[in-house]
Each structure stands twice: as structure tokens, then as C-alpha cells.
Amino acid sequence: MATTPDDVAEWMLNELQRMKYLYQETVVYDIQSKFGEDFTYYNDSGNPAIGKKVLAAFKKLTGDSVIWERGERMWRFREKHDEPGRQQY
Numbered sequence: 001m002a003t004t005p006d007d008v009a010e011w012m013l014n015e016l017q018r019m020k021y022l023y024q025e026t027v028v029y030d031i032q033s034k035f036g037e038d039f040t041y042y043n044d045s046g047n048p049a050i051g052k053k054v055l056a057a058f059k060k061l062t063g064d065s066v067i068w069e070r071g072e073r074m075w076r077f078r079e080k081h082d083e084p085g086r087q088q089y
Contacts, residue, residue: 008039009057012075016066022075024050059086 008031015030016022028048031039043049058066058075067078067088082088 003035003039005039005051005053005057006061008035008051008054009061011035012054012058013061016062016075016077020076024073024075 011031011034012022012027015027028040028050031050031054032048039051039054040048041051062075064086065078066075066086067082068075068086069088071089
């Protein structure tokens, strides 16, 4: 059976639960090696990025329980002190 963006998002959640933090730079290479380059792309800056369908599936899977720390370029579980919304600064 072919791997789907939902499969990759589920793997990302499992990694987040295991590691507590999920750094984009590391995860994008892990996704490429485990699932193939179909789930990643190079953004306008020329940097590897996680595919939009994978990110949408990850957001749907995690809801409001996970936040994106823009400065650190990582996901982590929401804590009491976090501001509302997915993205934190």
C-alpha cells in the first residue's frame, strides 16, 4: 500500500511524542529518507521543506495541542504559558 501524507503526519506525531521537540530541519531529511522525496520540496529560499499536504494532515491530527515555534523552527506540545494560536514567537 502506498504511503500517504496522513502516514507521514502520524509518524511526525509519534516522533514528537518520543522526542518532545520536532525540528523542521531534521524532520525534513528524515521524511525524505523514510518516505521519499514526494513528501518534501524546496521552498522559494532553496531550503528543503515538508510538503503542504503533510503539514495539513499534521495540523489536523494535532489540533491545538501542538504549536510551531517560529524562531526555533520546531514543533512542540502546547504549554500553559503559550499564547493562543498555532504559531508562537
